[in-house]
Amino acid sequence: MVANGAVDSVKGPQPSCSPLALENINPKVVKAQYAVRGEIVIRAKELEDKLHAGEKLPFDKILYCNIGNPQQLGQHPVTFYRQVLAICDYPELLESAEAKSIFPPDVLARAKKYLAAIPGGTGAYSDSRGAMVLRQDIAKGIEERDGYPCDPDNLFLTDGASQGVHAMMRLLLRDEKDAVLTPIPQYPLYSATLTMYGGVLLPYYLHEETGWSLDINELREQTYKARSEGQNVRALVVINPGNPTGQILSYENQVDVVKFCKEEGIVLLADEVYQANIYRPDKTFTSFKKARPFLSSQPRCLHACEEEVTLASMMSISKGFYGECGRRGGYTELVNVDPSVLSEVYKLASINLCSNLNGQICMALVMNPPKEGEPSYDLYAKERTELLASLKRRALKLHKTLSALQGVTCTEPEGALYAMPQIRLPQGAIEAAKKTGKAADFFYCMQLLEETGIVTVPGSGFKQEEGTFHFRTTFLVPEPETDEVAERLVKFHNSFLAKYGEPEQ
Amino acid sequence: MVANGAVDSVKGPQPSCSPLALENINPKVVKAQYAVRGEIVIRAKELEDKLHAGEKLPFDKILYCNIGNPQQLGQHPVTFYRQVLAICDYPELLESAEAKSIFPPDVLARAKKYLAAIPGGTGAYSDSRGAMVLRQDIAKGIEERDGYPCDPDNLFLTDGASQGVHAMMRLLLRDEKDAVLTPIPQYPLYSATLTMYGGVLLPYYLHEETGWSLDINELREQTYKARSEGQNVRALVVINPGNPTGQILSYENQVDVVKFCKEEGIVLLADEVYQANIYRPDKTFTSFKKARPFLSSQPRCLHACEEEVTLASMMSISKGFYGECGRRGGYTELVNVDPSVLSEVYKLASINLCSNLNGQICMALVMNPPKEGEPSYDLYAKERTELLASLKRRALKLHKTLSALQGVTCTEPEGALYAMPQIRLPQGAIEAAKKTGKAADFFYCMQLLEETGIVTVPGSGFKQEEGTFHFRTTFLVPEPETDEVAERLVKFHNSFLAKYGEPEQ
Structure with missing residues (x-):
């Protein structure tokens, strides 16, 4: 779109006097x-x-x-999600005579519930952590998944899981001595954010010959080596199911990871965005929140306690069988984090005001889908089953x-x-x-x-x-x-x- | 939501051995x-x-x-936007017999146009800068506003204008010697991002007694003083119309600002999110892109050229009469920026994949609203006029x-x-x-x-x-x-x- 008569553009790099040039940007x-x-x-x-x-x-x-x-x-979206979202974006649909013939009653009910509980609906900034009614639905879904309590105030809704990773890197990395154990191969968001926030990528290799397996001894060796070189090992990234590798960790391996993080005082960053994508009948997804070996005979503590590992679990609406990438929804659940630090994460979220409400709602729908017996259940289950198959x-x-x-x-x-x-x-x-x-x-x-x-x-x-x-x-x-x-x-x-x-x- | 039998939570600050404590975070x-x-x-x-x-x-x-x-x-959203958005989120509405009685034909046409041009619609990641069809509509709106060409490849769609400010700070700030001229009083996003990205807030005062006016001499004085102290003055933030002050700069004042930035080799960060909120009959909004005094007799150059100031103009769907805060949409237009730097901004955007499509679409609707004679125009114009009044x-x-x-x-x-x-x-x-x-x-x-x-x-x-x-x-x-x-x-x-x-x- 070059206008007629536009002056010649300067090709190639700017003279160095330009205030925005490759030579003078970050x-x-x-x-x-x-x-x-x-x-x-x-x-x-x-x-x-x-x-x-x-x-x-x-x-x-x-x-x-x-x-x-x-x-x-060309993948078709989950119908239930889109129906609820359409009504939340245009609530007048609820009042139209046609709505009842277009939308099943549980769709109407869900949209009404959210619209009633979110002041200003999808058009208003919510609480910076996400609207409470949505965090409650997500917390319920997490509790059902894990069998352990989840406090909605430990949940931070984000524009996709990437934003959660950014926030954790921003929080953790102080200077170029702070290192994060990162799998190789890794999803390049981790290397990119480590570079941008000025930390060190401390590699551990996934072993291809044994199905991209994770070796705890290697985590330990890398940690001790890094420390002996003056680095602070702040966190361990585990992507499970793996990206780009597609492996699913065994429960025993996960428990070892958690023990390692606890013993070494390392934050566990669990990228669990592929939790619904499991293709082997002999494999299941276990969240790291559930795989914590401590206090395993009783409900987990909701708040910070010394026996527990510190964990950030990242989830997204972009993957699974839902694949709502363009909507940008996700959450980070912080487990065993002191209220004083939760306040800092809350403040970080506040500086961005809030994540988009349409994505927030979709995240709640993903974690709290139609239940058996509800009008939308059969179609939902069919879409899910067929897509995963x-x-x-x-x-x-x-x-x-x-x-x-x-x-x-x-x-x-x-x-x-x-x-x-x-x-x-x-x-x-x-x-x-x-x-x-x-x-x-x-x-x-x-x-x-x-x-x-x-x-x-x-x-x-x-x-x-x-x-x-x-x-x-x-x-x-x-x-x-x-x-x-x-x-x-x-x-x-x-x-x-x-x-x-x-x-x- | 504390579960029965949960173990006692540790109150107050964590012991310093916790890997996430106020003492050891960034x-x-x-x-x-x-x-x-x-x-x-x-x-x-x-x-x-x-x-x-x-x-x-x-x-x-x-x-x-x-x-x-x-x-x-309680402000009511603009009907046209919400109707288009609802269809984009649930395209099956287009096929329903009821759609024609619910939605005016230009709503249906707009939704069809966007859905046809965006592969995967609102459910897929778009180009990291934003979907091309939407950037084209926005560029058209900017051209109509200013009378100068706008290249869609200079537009970066963002989750609200805040994300654009983050990106600019990340791009500009290298170390604690990099300073940004910031109005006092200012919108605290600027002080917060300057602190987080490690730059210096170089204050210039808006003068309350003369209607929060901006004094070019003060910009110059502060710049020279900062330089004499070894600082690099990288950018000037101007918020027009002002936040929190509500002032509207005169055209002459804007031209002086632009000249100052050009002469001093400073990037102009123009926060123009309130451009639709003007209440004085004797005042109008002029974009900084239009207020560039150089080459004023001919169309502006589309690409980087030495005579021009380097400008980032930030816009949002959250303000104006539309107030779509929760949707998180915005754009940054980069003016007179070399392609090599545009590539870096593109890469930064790619690391976040893309901004949410629902917000992207709304940004395009804001910049390309119904036109006189179209079926939705009367209602749109009525909503706009009444709200602004x-x-x-x-x-x-x-x-x-x-x-x-x-x-x-x-x-x-x-x-x-x-x-x-x-x-x-x-x-x-x-x-x-x-x-x-x-x-x-x-x-x-x-x-x-x-x-x-x-x-x-x-x-x-x-x-x-x-x-x-x-x-x-x-x-x-x-x-x-x-x-x-x-x-x-x-x-x-x-x-x-x-x-x-x-x-x-």
């Missing part, structure tokens, strides 16, 4: 990386524009498998496709929305990548995009064991298209090997 | 203050709970005049009430949503406040709350000229209640003076 911002939406995605958008402009490419659409964004790829089928199919590729091994995804295959790349490709100044898996993923329209994230974006290469892909391509996508992927991989030679084994 | 968080939702609001909530529990207090409800949150106080009546009435109080002077609010009276407090009150360790205006506001239920923000929360006392109150109390509220305020003020003595003049 270097931590420049340093931060976020591969899930990086260079490959920007290139994908360019290609998409070309397709829209009618240009001929080797594919007819871009498939965004770089990000867990199910509705973008479909995700499982797609996960298995993708796993099978990837595992059959020459030089590729792939751990079976037990949960979450991703597969993270390891690709053994031919020496020719590694050298060609080096010449472009890029990591070899970036090189692979960029070519995959150019030739198939499939957008993935190179393993280097998540960090990975030195000398290995991976990529992450979602299994969110709609089922009718999976065969074709698998075919394209196989064809690309084979032609890549044909071009650059056999992979090293 | 001291910048502890230091940050945000009075708009501080101690007085927390006390108000306690009183509200007492009222709900049936306790007898000197008032029957809490009136939140501390924050520009119109819908919480009502706000003006309430502003004048509040101003009259406050000005008549003994020892109180109040600049007439020309715009925004607030009055900021200066209160001359009796020595007895100042001494009584000192004994409680609080600022004297805090002491006044807290007593106002306890006796009338009216929640205000003490001037000390915004910073103010040494030795003066103020408070900020919105004029958002619904019109039928304004007389009664005025009466309560007068009664309280008189009894306060009766208790603590005549004010010093």
